[in-house]
Amino acid sequence: MPIVSEATLRERARTFFQAELTKSLEVAFLYPTDRTFDKDVEVSWLISRTADLRASLASQSFSADIKVDAAELLDSSNPNYAAPISDQMRYACNLILRAKIENSRILKAQLEGDYQSTGATDPWYAGLTATGLPPLPGEKSEPVSSPTLGEITDKFVASKIKHDWAAKTAADVKRVIKLACALIGDQKPMSSVNTDDVKNFRDALAALPPNYMKLALKKGTSPQEAIESNSGGACLSLKTQDKYFTMFRQIFIWAAAEEHIDKVPGANIKVAGIKTVIDGEQREPYSEAQLTKLVHSPLYSGHQSEKCRYKPGKLLRRDGYFWVPLIALHSGLRMGEILQLRKSDLKQENGIWFFDVNKAEDKKLKTHSSKRKVPVHQALIELGLLDQMHSVPPASRLFPEIKKGSDGYYSHNFSKWWGRFARHMGFASPKTAFHSLRHNFIQALREAGQLEYVNKALAGHADKSVHAQYGSAVPLTILKAAIDTVDFKLNFSHLQP
Template structure:
């Protein structure tokens, strides 16, 4: 008799096969050029990497879509929640197999893999190498297990930012439990940790936890507590650590509950207020834009101070995407200049596979001199457009965001929702008013338009009128075209110790 677990494994295998066939059929639907093939291979590499990362981080959003769509496509009855959650987790672990198979021009042979796994498991049991049970001879201190886990993932090539995020979550756990033997942790301990996570005080660092202890880093005052999203991020990272510990034989069972912390039912719109036309007029009336006058220097200190808010306002790009732009990312597709959001170097970071896209450069940016600025950087041997913005812990956007908030929002007395990212919400709202096709909006903003994204089209003429429809009530009409000489630091300077 087939167990429920085996039934779910078979169903997960069917889902992976289903979507592998769909992706392959989509690629084979028409003749392809050599250039398209090379781009496709790059996409497969990116998707494999990001889906592998999603499996590590227990990010089930993509696999949930796959599972839900599969049941809808096949018209099968949906499973009960508990089984559905288990199936989704299995699918999440197998999604990278789709891209591995396509990269190697091979079919997915999960049946053979399962057979080999079963034979290996039986052999291991016969040899006495089954997973260890916890006893007095193999109890490992929590701190030791954490050190091994972080070292192993660093060796796997995890990004610094990811390592730091995991380290923070693990410091929370070790501060709460102390350096106990990891094998002694029970579900009761896990429930207690789950209960304390939402009470963590916003802004507390690993150093604070080490110095002050968990008790002094928590509060019952709701306004001072971390968000439910942050608390659940801690939960997911810790759950992944304990899952690894279980596979290593350090524990018999993951002590953390399977369910995440409940999210409060609040209006998402309240968190995503766009920048209004009036607020945009106040920002761009600042002397930095109106008079090409710097805040700390007579000239504008850095090119990023001038261009980042304008690009955000007229493209809807994420701040990190703008901050990492190079001259190679500004290219003509046909007759139209475009921002090419792509992973063109190992320092480039894309939030999702769908983030790779082409965005026509708005006419207002061209009028103010953006293409002239890019040509200057290119002609003088520059590579990145904004060399003063450095990669910090795998992120380009933190310092520019801090600068905008301090020098523009706060100094102008604007509301708290006015951040560089709020321009992205403004662009989405403005596009939604003039465009009936949500796929075009998704393509410009880098949202999930398809199941896995798609190739970047070289035809953007239909997107040009859409991007040029972004208007802030003439908020930037007074800005005169700028020249590279308007900046205190040359745009091609190599800067090391200057503020953003």
């Protein structure tokens, strides 16, 4: 007998149950109008039938008719059922028995006019209803067209790309959709996607190897193959699982809002263990020892060549690779915010130089609160940043040598370079990354005793306090005074121009 997954069996059993409900609805609607129909006899038989089915379920003894229906769930055309019965056959028999018990109870309630008791209460079949009355003899049933998962996801992506998403977000969600269609089936009617499908998607995320979403789908490896070959191996981090699961859920939230489906399936399903992420997977600031390794590395003391900045040499290029880490450390700007800066974004107001972080053509912001003015730290001025920037053409990016990656973002290639460089220099660790420099900056602000609303203004974090709703933005003079208190007790004398 071929192996069929439990999820597939449950889905087939739900289809079987709906078909049984439809037949019962015909009995409840049409039979009472037949003068030869005796309702009391039918109700009595249903009570006896339900009791027999429950006894069979309790004793796990299955009659031939139950096995026949179970074999259909298993795609088995073999009339000679294996003895002793297999675990899979036993599971299918349980599905059939519970469907028949529930259907008998509902039909009894319908015949007695108790329609308040006709909702499916068995957890395996909750929420299912009859698909409508079967056609009368001689009538032709008109098939009801239901949009498939693949059709709905195409509409979802098109709508979000037009109105909401940046290119990187679109690429991430498309990978999630491709995985969802591989696990659930892109031809499955959207209205039939249920809680079990949502659970299976969540559980698959917990078992997939790292980078599967980016690599394996392109190579044609199915999720099931990847999970089987990864038994006991490394898996996606909880944060990544939660990120992808949230993207997956957005499909159904959108579909419900657009009235393609009645409700969001598995609305209360969550990634198991996500609450433990707060302490376990957060990025940490670089330690003083790690920062010392950075500022005294060949990147700042002299390197072999432009492409080999981790080996000592006589070349010292003061380009984007030189400045971007220093700016991040002394301003808290995100990698993407720095790399997309233009010459025109380096401005002066009342004698204060600042980075104008804004959204424009070919420039993106993470959130609305990311738009801000961040004064240039005095340490960067003393290291010659402003003098060097005077030579940059007005319409140019500050660091034109750092090109866009395949995802359309300047951070793509630089992030990979930074990871390799950190490993070569010996300051890489599991809980640190380039973003750790931003953590260093915010931590330094707090250690300097700066007020939290000032810290939020510099970091581009939304201030949702009541006081923040009054008045205008934090004055540049206050931001400049605050940012210049940031001191990492590092020796930058060798970096003087």
